[in-house]
Amino acid sequence: MHNSEITPKINIGERIAYPLSSDDACLSMVSSDDAMLQMSMKFYHQELLQSVDAIEFLKNRAIYSDKVIEHFNLGFSNRKLGLELQKLSKNDEEISRGALQRLGLLKSTGHELFYGAVTFPLLNQQGHIVSCYGRRITTESKPRKIYHRHWYSDGIGFFNCTALKDNEQLIYCKNPIDALSWWVNGFTHAISTIGSSDFNEQHAKLLKDNxxxxxxxxxxxTKNTLIEARRIAKLLKRKRIAVMLVLYPNGFDANSFITQEINPKDELQQLLNSSHRYMVN
Incomplete structure (x- = not known):
């Protein structure tokens, strides 16, 4: 089982000026924590477009397309953000590094939280990044391999949060890779949190309010996933949201399922058609 690395939740929004830009490696001033976060994710996005390894990872997972990368602002952290900061004046570099450390995107060691990972930002309904899932694709040298990286703020949102606007029915997946596995096959009402354990009362309320x-x-x-499914179903029941349980064959999840199927769209539809009402006490 792969391990996860999680940052503590932080509050975004203090009005402080930070030097950073990802536009042709030209550094400029941005004026808030939120802007610093947005700029960092944009920088990762630009790096993914030039990364053969990151694009190959998405292709191997059968979730690659130019539309996916652009629509969801996917990115790749390859250590260049830290190198870019070195082009600043010493004072501006210290300010920027301090801001990124406070956000949790840089560790106290100076290393990037998402180094070696493809990044999947999650948004709230105002379009602001409130969390981010990272899937490491580079070789992990430590014995305790950390493939999943989680970054949180104090906001509540979903991956593919715009799907809440025009749908009464949604497909909830355990992480953004699984949500994209449905999305690329035409099920654009698939959503996720960073991980199933992240889903809480506030997420259920957001669904109800929409x-x-x-x-x-x-x-x-898996056993742990089904335990989480039961917990989430109870939260949804309290909000009077009906729950249907989708079961993949052979222990698959959404992504492993679509990579095994010749006609994944049809097979996913059959899974929905054969789902059953989840009754919980």
Whole structure:
């Protein structure tokens, strides 16, 4: 089982000026923590467009397309953000590094939290980044391999949060890679949090407030995942949201399932059609 690295939740929004820009490696001033966060994710996005390894990872997972990368602002952290900061004056570099450390995107050692990982930002309904999932694709030298990296703020949102606006039924997946596995096959009402354990009362309330009537839990069939599915189903029941349970065959999750199928769109539809009402006490 892969391990995860998680940052503590932080509050975004203090009005402080930070030097950073990802536009042709030209550094300029941005004026808030939120702007610093947005600029960092934009920098990662530009780096992914030039990364053969990151693009190959997405292709191997059957979730690659130019539209996916652009629409979801996917990125790749390859240590160049830290190198870019070295082009600043000493004072501006210290300010920027301090801001990134406070945000949690840089560790106290100076290393990037998402180094070696493809990044999947999660948004709130105002379009602001509130968390980010990172999947490491580079070789991990430590014995305790950390493939999943999680970054949180104090905000609540989802991966593919715009799907809440025009749908009464949603497919909830355990992470952004699984949500994209549905999305690229035409199921654009698939959403996720960073991980199933991240889903909480506030997420359930956000769904209720947006008029969501039914959630299809399509998280996987491992023991731990089914335990999480039951917990989430109870939260949704309290909000009077109906829950349908989607079961993948052979212990698959969404991504492993689509990479095994010749016609994944049709097979995913069959999984939805064969889902059953999840009754919890």
């Amino acid at each position: 008029g969501i009537k039914t959630i299809y839990l399509a998280m996987g069939t």
